[in-house]
Amino acid sequence: xxxxVQSGSELKEPGASVKVSCKASGYTFTTYGVSWVRQAPGQxxxxxxxxxxNTGNPTYVQAFRGRFVFSLDTSVxxxxxxxxxxxxxxxxxxxxxxKSLGYNYGDYWGQGTPxxxxx
Amino acid sequence: EIVLTQSPGTxxxxxxxxxxxxxxxxxxxxxxxxxxxxxxPGQAPRLLIYGASSRATGIPDRFSGSGSGTDFALxxxxxxxxxxxxxxxxxYGSSPSTFGQGTRLEIK
Numbered sequence: 001x002x003x004x005v006q007s008g009s010e011l012k013e014p015g016a017s018v019k020v021s022c023k024a025s026g027y028t029f030t031t032y033g034v035s036w037v038r039q040a041p042g043q044x045x046x047x048x049x050x051x052x053x054n055t056g057n058p059t060y061v062q063a064f065r066g067r068f069v070f071s072l073d074t075s076v077x078x079x080x081x082x083x084x085x086x087x088x089x090x091x092x093x094x095x096x097x098x099k100s101l102g103y104n105y106g107d108y109w110g111q112g113t114p115x116x117x118x119x
Numbered sequence: 120e121i122v123l124t125q126s127p128g129t130x131x132x133x134x135x136x137x138x139x140x141x142x143x144x145x146x147x148x149x150x151x152x153x154x155x156x157x158x159x160p161g162q163a164p165r166l167l168i169y170g171a172s173s174r175a176t177g178i179p180d181r182f183s184g185s186g187s188g189t190d191f192a193l194x195x196x197x198x199x200x201x202x203x204x205x206x207x208x209x210x211y212g213s214s215p216s217t218f219g220q221g222t223r224l225e226i227k
Binding site: 037044045046047049061062095097100103104105106107108109110111112 | 152154156158162163164165166169175176207209211214215216217218219220221
């Protein structure tokens with residue numbers, strides 16, 4: 001069955017970097033893109049962008065250009081979200097989701113990775 | 120970008136009743152590319168509906184989606200206890216994809 005398993009919670013200081021992983025199983029990884037979605041504490045969902053797992057080409061929503069980096073390791077069917085120069089407002093739950101074939105909605109989701117930025 | 124406004128913010132109903140959740144877009148959604156998700160506390164979102172009216176795999180037929188253009192709805196015909204959750208709509212017809220702010224469905 002399709003599964004996306006994300007890495008565990010992270011506690012980082014402002015200015016540091018964090019890398020969240022999303023390991024896929026149960027399907028051919030390079031057939032479906034991976035989207036990233038942010039959920040701030042007590043808030044709604046915010047689509048950050050996605051990465052084409054076949055070409056490695058990332059697409060970022062404007063608000064997430066610069067400090068946010070999507071990457072892949074196709075040899076282990078894993079997508080990554082790296083956030084650089086962390087700020088307190090980056091504190092959130094980060095989800096990866098399998099991007100449905102040809103369409104920009106998530107048909108299977110990871111369990112989410114909490115990232116807390118605090119000194 | 121397209122802004123999605125969901126209403127009501129909170130809906131209080133009893134098990135067995137029917138529920139209708141609304142999602143209104145600031146401009147027409149291309150090809151009716153609208154999805155609905157259910158999110159329970161401490162869980163990831165779960166895809167319910169895509170393409171405005173197609174049920175995702177394994178979703179009970181008491182969930183149905185309708186609408187076109189700028190006005191969409193999610194209907195739950197007979198509420199089960201496990202249906203009480205937060206529901207989000209998402210448009211994916213225009214870039215960037217955007218979500219509504221959510222409707223909380225709570226037990227009355």
